[in-house]
Amino acid sequence: MLEFKNVSVVKNGTALLKDINLSIETGKLTVFIGPNACGKTTLLQTLNGSSKVSKGSITLNGEDYLALPPKERAKKLSFLPQVHSVIPAIPVRTLVSHGRFPYLGFSRRSGDDDKHIVNEAMSKAGVDEYSGEGVDTLSGGVRQRAFIAMQLAQQSDFIIADEPTTYLDLPSKKMIVEIYSGLRDEGKTVVLVLHELSTALEIADRIVVMGDRKIVSTGTPEEIISSGIIESVFGATVKKFSDETGEYIVVM
Amino acid sequence: MKEKADKKILYITALLIILAVSFVVSLSFGSVKVSVGDVIGAFVSPSTSPVSTTIIRDVRFPRVLAGFLAGAGLSVAGVILQGVMNNALASPNTIGVGSGAGFFVMLSLALFPGKVWLQPVFAFAGALFATLSIFALAYFADTSRITIILAGITVSSFLSAGINLIKTLDTDIALNINSFLIGSLSGVSLKDITIPGIFIAAAAIIAIFLAGALNILGLGDDVAASLGMRVSSVRFLLMIVSSILAGSVVSFAGVLGFVGLIVPHICRRIFGNDAKILIPCSILLGGSFVMICDLLSRVLFSPYELPTGIIMSFIGGPFFMYLLIIKKGGRRLNA
Numbered sequence: 001m002l003e004f005k006n007v008s009v010v011k012n013g014t015a016l017l018k019d020i021n022l023s024i025e026t027g028k029l030t031v032f033i034g035p036n037a038c039g040k041t042t043l044l045q046t047l048n049g050s051s052k053v054s055k056g057s058i059t060l061n062g063e064d065y066l067a068l069p070p071k072e073r074a075k076k077l078s079f080l081p082q083v084h085s086v087i088p089a090i091p092v093r094t095l096v097s098h099g100r101f102p103y104l105g106f107s108r109r110s111g112d113d114d115k116h117i118v119n120e121a122m123s124k125a126g127v128d129e130y131s132g133e134g135v136d137t138l139s140g141g142v143r144q145r146a147f148i149a150m151q152l153a154q155q156s157d158f159i160i161a162d163e164p165t166t167y168l169d170l171p172s173k174k175m176i177v178e179i180y181s182g183l184r185d186e187g188k189t190v191v192l193v194l195h196e197l198s199t200a201l202e203i204a205d206r207i208v209v210m211g212d213r214k215i216v217s218t219g220t221p222e223e224i225i226s227s228g229i230i231e232s233v234f235g236a237t238v239k240k241f242s243d244e245t246g247e248y249i250v251v252m
Numbered sequence: 253m254k255e256k257a258d259k260k261i262l263y264i265t266a267l268l269i270i271l272a273v274s275f276v277v278s279l280s281f282g283s284v285k286v287s288v289g290d291v292i293g294a295f296v297s298p299s300t301s302p303v304s305t306t307i308i309r310d311v312r313f314p315r316v317l318a319g320f321l322a323g324a325g326l327s328v329a330g331v332i333l334q335g336v337m338n339n340a341l342a343s344p345n346t347i348g349v350g351s352g353a354g355f356f357v358m359l360s361l362a363l364f365p366g367k368v369w370l371q372p373v374f375a376f377a378g379a380l381f382a383t384l385s386i387f388a389l390a391y392f393a394d395t396s397r398i399t400i401i402l403a404g405i406t407v408s409s410f411l412s413a414g415i416n417l418i419k420t421l422d423t424d425i426a427l428n429i430n431s432f433l434i435g436s437l438s439g440v441s442l443k444d445i446t447i448p449g450i451f452i453a454a455a456a457i458i459a460i461f462l463a464g465a466l467n468i469l470g471l472g473d474d475v476a477a478s479l480g481m482r483v484s485s486v487r488f489l490l491m492i493v494s495s496i497l498a499g500s501v502v503s504f505a506g507v508l509g510f511v512g513l514i515v516p517h518i519c520r521r522i523f524g525n526d527a528k529i530l531i532p533c534s535i536l537l538g539g540s541f542v543m544i545c546d547l548l549s550r551v552l553f554s555p556y557e558l559p560t561g562i563i564m565s566f567i568g569g570p571f572f573m574y575l576l577i578i579k580k581g582g583r584r585l586n587a
Contacts, residue, residue, distance in 0.1 A: 048477040074480030086338060086472035090525050094467075101468055102480040147475075154479070 001026055002065075002077070002158060002189070007056035009042055016042045016051065018214040024191060024206075026061075026157075029184040031200040032193045034210035034233065040193045041082070043210070044162050048079050060158070074102035078154035080147055080161040089136045092146045096122050099153025118153050125149035125179060141172025148179055159183055160191040165199075177203055197236065197251040201225065209233055225249070260529070263522050267536040271320075274540040278316045278547045279308055283555050317449070318440040319546040319560070320539035322505040323515070325452040327538025328459050329497040330512030331519075331530050335466040336490050337400050343513035344379075344498035347404025350509070351411035352382025353502035354433055358418045361425050372448055372503030379499030382407050383491045435508030435561025437546050448500035455496040456535060462490060463527035470525065508542070508561050510568020515541055517571075 002024040009017040017039050024030050032040045045051035046058065049070065058065040060076060068076070078099075088095060099121065100114045110118075122128040125145045130138060135146055144164060151159065161180065165173040173196070181203050184190045194200045200207060201221040209217040209229050217229045224230065225238050230251065241248045279291045286294075286304045294308035326344055333342040333349075344350050356378025360370045389403035415433065419426040431438065459466075465486050468476045473483050501508065515538040516530065523529045542560065545567065549558040 045474070048474065050474050050477050069480075070477070070482055071480035074478065079478040081472075081474035081478060086470070086475070088470055088525070090467075090470070094526065095471075098468055098471065098479060101464070104464070 001059075001061060002191075003059045004043070004046075005057045005059070007043075007046065007058060008054050009046065009051050010054040011051075016213060017046075018212075020056070020215055022208065022215055022218065024189065026189050027184070027187055028205035029181065029190045029192070029203060030206040030208060031204035032191070032208045032210060033195075033197060033200050034216070038210045039213035040210050041162055042213075044079060044160055044191075044193065045081070047073070047077060047160065048081070050081070071102040074154060074156070076156055077158035077160065078151045078156040080151045080164060082162050082166070087136045087143070089134055091132050092122070092127055092135055092138070092149075093118065093131045095135050095146055096127070096149045096153050099150040102154060117155060121149040121152035124152055126175065139172075141168050141175065144168060144172065144176060145179070148176065152183075158189045158191070162193045163195065164192060166195060173199070197230065197234065197238075198249045201238070201249045201251070221249075260523060264533065264536075267533060267540070271536050271540045274543040274547075275316060275320070278319065278543045279312050281547055282307075282312060282550050314442045314445060315437050315440050315546065316543055317442075318437050318445045318504055319543040321445060321449050321452050322437070322501045322508055323511055323538035323540065323542030324456065324535040325497040325501040325538075326508060326512035327515035327519075327534035327541075328456050328531055329494040329501075330516040331527060331534050332459060332466065332490050332494040332497075333512070334516055335470055335527055336487050336494075338470060338472075339398075339401050340517065341513070342401060342404070343510075343516075344494065345507065345509050345512060346408070347386060347401065348382045348406075348408030348411055349379045349495055349498040350502060350507040351408045351415065352380075352385075353378040353499050354507045355411040355414045355418075356381065357432065357502070358415055358425060358429060361429065362418055362422055372444075372500070375503035376451075376496065376499035378411075379495040379502065380492070382411060383495040387488060387491060431559045431561075432506035434559040435506040435564065436549075436559035437505055437542075438557060438559070440504055444504045448503050451496055451500040455493050455500070456531070458493050459490075459497075460528075460531050462486070462493065463531050466490060466527040467525075470527075506559075506561065509565050510571070511538055511542055511564055514568050514571045 004020045004022040007017060007020040008015065020043060034040050042051045046053050053066060065073065097110060097114070097118045100110055100118065103114065104110060119128070122131060125148045127142060127146045127149050130142055130146065135143055138146065148164065151161070159180070164180070165176050168176070177199060180190050180192060201224070204221055207219060207221055207224045208215060209224065211233050216233060217224065217227060219227065230236055230238050237252050239250045239252065241250060276288060276291060280286050280288055284307055286308060290304040291308055294305040329349070330343045333344065333347060334340060353375040356374040357371050360367070360374035364370050385407045386400060386403045389406065390400040393399050393403070419429065465481065468479055468481050469483070469486065476483050498512070515534050519530050519533045519537055523533055542564070545563045546560045549560045549563045552558065
């Protein structure tokens, strides 16, 4: 279990996170939703050290997560940030092999096991056919999957991604959501930040609603829908439809 | 994949041949032409031709070796800085490391005239000062790559102003410092390059070991941190290594321009952005490039000699313009 206890982040006198108390259950798919600038990214950035925790603690399966060396953290928990700031001009295989960084020694030489894990990760993310192509030459969807393959090569039990579907077309979004849902089905703990509310409510086991740099509500999708919190935070209405093919959630 | 690997082996072999040919040709040509046989004889059996042996071993060999060290050192510094800042325009000179070393050497000349041995120490201290200033400036603003580049330009112009101030106030220094500020290998002895050479070799080896980390930094700070890298510490360490390289070179060759900019780019075009390959190839190509430029500076207007930096800037200048116009800053270049 990943637990945030009274976590606050303050930068230059501004509170970026206010007293976060949250437990993320093992083996579940948790989705963070909330308007822009509500603190979702800052909260996840506390996990890779990009945002420094000013107060409070984070524990992973009872262990003080923030006290772990960075490489140990990266073995236990992989976090894929919003990756649009840098698009590396390197082959996909090289990018994916960077996922083995936490496991490599000083010489950074990878072994046969590492190569096998990289191949498996590329295959799982569906990018093995792009192995030799430059990441900067790929479409947005394939590029995102290449980064996901890098994340998979980290072989961590906790898998976290910040807006992995933003700016992508519908088929690409679907593929990426399927990859993360599949990981949950394999027993991994998955945490995603999504802006597509209907997708979030459909795939999540747990929803965390954030607003004004704090947790507004948590619960199962049903609990969140029935609580009316979507209406109050997003000003949107949630409708459920069903037909012979299944039940659908539409956010309007 | 195999085809690509074969091509790389072919290019690396070509670089090794270019280096070997540059080395022998640079030893052979000059105001006095020495045959290739005598060049080899000067090292193998020095008694065969005493005059040639003296020219080769005491005059040209230190200079050619200095050219290799300067080119290799500045090129590796360029690879590091471009990777750390993820910017195609970063090099020891564009971010002020060269100006820092130059300014400190001028300070040593002004404050301790006659103490020539102090120059390498001051050059290194200047390069380090410039690096730390850039880092501190960026740290207090933010450590984004753009901020570091802007901080570098700011520090560079500040230190250049310092150089011009000393030149204005002390005309003796102004007269003696010209070829230093342009970059020249004239009159370099083995004694001049022994300690800087050790520093350059050590820093280049460290850079090769840090190549993997440089590649990870090229993914962006956030991704690098997520992969378990201590981003600030690694960036700082790499910048220190680059300032050791640049400062050591400045100590015996002056402020040589462009090599740290263009050689990494040529290597990127041939070998891609993997720093594990880029660094050794930049050593080979950078070393050859400066050796050839220095040879041209000696023979083009013989018996007169141009400072090496002039020839390098004549080649580097147009390439820099090409970068600005065609690549528009080349933001995507990373390791």
